[in-house]
Amino acid sequence: MSQQNKSVRKSEIDKKKENITPKSNPNQIVCDWPFSSHSDDVVKSEEHDGKFELVLDCHEFDPKEVTVYTQDDKISIYCDHQKTGDSNTCERKISRTYKLPSNVNPSTLKHSFSIDGDLVITAEKK
Structure with a gap:
């Protein structure tokens, strides 16, 4: 990836972050950490080996769209898929x-x- 493409990609990520960070969206809902007993079949949470693990079903997204x-003390996950055909458009966002x-x-x-x-997503315990 060229330096220019990296800069463009970083700029796209920065724009996404600006759109969803609490500073720019005071009405944003921040959820408590999802415990496995509250799994919604999209997000699962586990704790093992001194680590926390959060698993989000993103099979509909390319890794570069996430x-x-x-x-x-917050983690934000933003997924954005857009595909435009000759006569249709498909868009998915999480x-x-x-x-x-x-x-x-x-x-x-x-x-x-x-x-x-x-x-x-994994993180060590303190």
């Missing part, structure tokens, strides 16, 4: 913000994609 970031549990270290947060298209 943005994950933290701000203070935006979720969760308040991290108090015993999670936000600076250790990492994310990756499974073979099945799940977004897997």
Whole structure:
């Protein structure tokens, strides 16, 4: 990827972040961390080996269409897919913000994609 493309991509991510951060959207809903007993079949949460894990079904999105970031004690996930054909348009968006549990270290947060298209977010406990 060229330096110019990286700059354009970073600019796109910054625009997405501006649109969904609490500073620019005071009406944003921040959910508590989803515990496995409250699984909605889209987001699952587990705790094991001194780590927290959040799994979000993102198989409808390409990894480059997914943005994950933290701000203070919150994690935000933004997925945006747009496809335009000759006579139709398909658009999917997911935006979720969760308040991290108090015993999670936000600076250790990492994310990756499974073979099945799940977004897997992990963080170490404090």
